[in-house]
Amino acid sequence: MNTSAMLLGNDRRMFVVEFLQKSSGYADLRDVVEYIAEREGKTDRKHRKSIYVSLIQTHLPKMEREGVITYRAGTVRLIKVPENVSVYLEIVRENDIRWSTFYILLSLSSAIISYAITNWHGVFISMVFLSLSIIHRSKEHLLLKNGE
Numbered sequence: 001m002n003t004s005a006m007l008l009g010n011d012r013r014m015f016v017v018e019f020l021q022k023s024s025g026y027a028d029l030r031d032v033v034e035y036i037a038e039r040e041g042k043t044d045r046k047h048r049k050s051i052y053v054s055l056i057q058t059h060l061p062k063m064e065r066e067g068v069i070t071y072r073a074g075t076v077r078l079i080k081v082p083e084n085v086s087v088y089l090e091i092v093r094e095n096d097i098r099w100s101t102f103y104i105l106l107s108l109s110s111a112i113i114s115y116a117i118t119n120w121h122g123v124f125i126s127m128v129f130l131s132l133s134i135i136h137r138s139k140e141h142l143l144l145k146n147g148e
Helices: 003-008 011-022 029-040 045-065 083-089 099-116 120-146
Strands: 026-028 069-072 075-078
Touching (some): 011 026, 011 029, 011 069, 029 045, 029 075, 045 069
Antiparallel strands (some): 026 075
16 A cells, blocks of 8 residues: 555544644644544544544554654654645635535536526536535535544
């Protein structure tokens, strides 16, 4: 498995990299666990313990073998992030608009304008893009909701 696929294959590994990038490249494991718990929407003690165990037993060793991080004495340090993974680490702040939402609005606007000028090819193409944007947004929403 290549490094990019290993990171992109699991949200918790992506959250580790995301948090380390926000934290100047290193952080206490306790802070990483808290960040992941908040991102997953469950901050109770049992869930934080589950995150801690999965990081210690699975995710951090994988990331260390791939040369992405080092983990020593409770501190996680970011070594490198593959270039093609950085694109997927887009951080969307609470009040920002997601790209999928932007594309929905853009294709909907295009469909309305095409309809107004009776450009049926434009309407059809806009509706195809609108459908794809809605599908992408719903999948993104489910992933965020389920913490996957």
